[in-house]
Amino acid sequence: MSDAVVVGGGPAGTVLAVLLARRGHRVRVYESRPDLRRVDIDAGRSINLALATRGMVVLDEVGVLDRVDPITVPLRGRLVHAPDGTCELQPYGNTADEVIHSVSRSDLNAILLDAAEEAGAEILFRHRCRQVDLDSGRLRFETPEGDRLVDAEVVYGADGANSEVRRALVEAGDARVRVDELDHGYKELTVPPGPDGAFRLDPHALHIWARESFMLIALPNPGGDFTATLFCAHEGPGASFAALDTPEAVETFFASEFPDLVPHVPDLADQFLAHPTGSLATVRCRGWSHGDRAVVLGDAAHAIVPFHGQGMNAAFESCLVLARHLDDHPDDRAAAFAAFEAERRPDTDAIADMALDNYLEMRSGVIDPRHVLRRRLALELERRFPGRFIPRYAMVMFHTIPYAEVQRRARRQAEILAELTDGVTELDQVDLERAAALVAAYDAENRARTADADWTDIRAGEVARGRITVATDTQGGEGAT
Ligand SMILES: Cc1cc2nc3c(=O)[nH]c(=O)nc-3n(C[C@H](O)[C@H](O)[C@H](O)COP(=O)(O)OP(=O)(O)OC[C@H]3O[C@@H](n4cnc5c(N)ncnc54)[C@H](O)[C@@H]3O)c2cc1C
Structure with a gap:
């Protein structure tokens, strides 16, 4: 078992620390900020976050889902406020389980810090990583008492979008990075x-x-x-x-x-x-690791814009994928790191694109009658053909279908919705026989392509029910739209 240093005690660093410590590794987490459980510090950005099913699956695996329940508020849809002050609810899903959960960033982080310590990880606060020597495994941290050198057998970079560990990978020639700043x-x-x-x-x-x-x-x-x-x-x-x-x-x-x-x-x-004005960027990184010495994950490897509420959810999921590859390659960490990136990067690239697309949906799609009609039809098709047609938003937020597969399906579904709503202004004008034929063909394509896939789709209800509160007044579907 390795001597692991995790740089960064945010969502990714803490979850990874639990997973590694449970597997018997010696884990030290170095976090630049003070301990937010003891000092009232500004979390820095976004006070609350949307927690989705794929994030909840990981929190369940880590054993904290029950503790997270009291700090969440379930949201059943978008309440769209028009300039004249009127409002319209656009439900997220078709069932009471299909809600997203607004969660406090700092309270969630505190729960995860506790979980990491309970699993046996040591957490050192006020340690800002300033340098990583990938050949020797030596890291330099800036602390209030001066610089401190730390030796690590393996370095996990979970230090966010401006990662110091990623910078070392770039300097070593392992990683290439593109940062697309949003205007x-x-x-x-x-x-x-x-x-x-x-x-x-x-x-x-x-x-x-x-x-x-x-x-x-x-x-x-x-x-x-x-x-x-x-x-x-x-x-x-x-x-x-x-x-x-x-x-x-x-x-x-x-x-x-x-x-x-x-x-x-x-x-x-x-x-x-x-209040400060925050910047938003997509970080696209190729080359997430350096042999068996270091790997980056979470925002350090794949930061995205926040418009699909998925950055943290994706970071959690990446921790689980990495842990699985470490299990699959017990004697070859370099192979585990390479396999992790090979599996995961297509997915994180896909959610990066979908998050950018969702900005358009949020700021203009929700008030475009054609877009609203297609969204209502997508929910209707899901009601009529459960499991065979799942609206794109639901695939991302209420399922664990890999992001790249979601993106592929969403493109085909968009074609189906465009065809069915061509020349149509109301839901009851849609040709449902044609819809049945299109969905049957689409479903057959999906089944053929994913027949040998090794992922399973966990749906919102399967992880949430009885574990985390959903809105009791949830009204999915047509009535509430
Ligand atoms: C406005 C906004 C809204 C968002 N909304 C959502 C949402 O609704 N849902 C969602 O899933 N995601 C959301 N996100 C994205 C989410 O915040 C990130 O994807 C998530 O925090 C990534 O976790 P991480 O652990 O990889 O990185 P971070 O959260 O950035 O954590 C990195 C940690 O490392 C520490 N650190 C940084 N540098 C160093 C260093 N050199 N040495 C030591 N420690 C270091 C930091 O202090 C921090 O604790 C939002 C982001 C923004 C900006």
């Missing part, structure tokens, strides 16, 4: 609880103000507050962070674009001008 950024605002501690907006929906070139979303936290996030261009004459630089500009913009939110955030302009 849109984000800013978070807190919508406080109402006077009696109650939620000011429906707590069981993801609120979305889609305005085509920008959008605002709000996710609830268990304490009664919401985290609202504005996504818009960094620069430009219209809605841009550069243009929103005075209290008057901020107040005018919010009053005209999000009038129904304004009364709920009394200190809106103060928050807006005080």
Whole structure:
């Protein structure tokens, strides 16, 4: 069993630490920040996150799903706020289990730090990795007491999108990296609880103000507050962070674009001008490892934009895939690392693309009648042909079908939906006989292609039911659309 150093104690580093420690490795996790269980620190970005089925499967494997339940709020769909203040719920799925879970980033991280320690990992905080020598396995950490040198047999880089371990892989000639910065950024605002501690907006929906070139979303936290996030261009004459630089500009913009939110955030302009503007990027890396010495995973290997709520879920899944390859190659770690990337990179490339696509869906698709019709038809086809037609969103969020397979299926499904809605404005005008024939052919293609596949599809209900709370007032399907 190896002497493993994990750099980074975020979602990926902590889950990996549990999986390695349970397999008998000596595990030390080095985290640059203080211990967030003891010191109240700003998590740095996105206060809450959407947890999806594939992430929950991993949390179940790690043994913390029951502990996570109290810090989540289930969301049954998107509540789309029109400029005139009216709202429309667009359900995420067809069943009560098909909900996403809003979870506090720092509370979840705290649970995972506990789990890593319980599994036997040692966690050292305030240790910022500054250098990795891949040949000797020596790492240099900056600490409040000065620099510290640490020797490792194997280095797991779970140190996020600006990974120091990845930088060492690049310098050694193992990795090639492309960072695609998005020209849109984000800013978070807190919508406080109402006077009696109650939620000011429906707590069981993801609120979305889609305005085509920008959008605002709000996710609830268990304490009664919401985290609202504005996504818009960094620069430009219209809605841009550069243009929103005075209290008057901020107040005018919010009053005209999000009038129904304004009364709920009394200190809106103060928050807006005080909070940092975050950047978003996709990191595409080729060459995740250096022999049997080092490997990167999570955002360090595959950071994506947040519009499908999948970065952390994907990071969790990558930990499980890596652990499986280590099990499959007990005497050849280099082969395990290579097999891990060979299996996983097509999937992380696919979710990177789908996450970018979903920005368009969120900021303009949800208010485009043709898109809304296709989405309603997708849910209808799933009701009529269960298991044979699964809407793309559900395949990503409520199933564990590998992302690359989801992407392939989603492309074919988009063709089917386009054909069935051609010249149609209402769901009841769709030719259902034609739909049955198209779905039968599509299903046969899928079965033929995946006959020998070694993955299994775990659905939302299979992991959630009885383990994690779903909204009791969930109304899936037609009635709620
Ligand atoms: C606005 C926004 C919203 C998001 N929403 C969602 C969502 O809804 N659902 C979802 O699944 N994902 C979401 N994500 C993505 C998610 O945050 C990341 O994919 C996830 O945190 C990746 O986990 P990680 O452990 O790989 O990296 P990180 O979370 O970045 O963790 C890396 C850890 O390493 C530490 N570290 C960094 N550098 C060093 C160093 N040199 N030495 C030592 N330690 C170091 C950091 O302090 C941190 O603790 C969102 C991201 C953003 C920006």
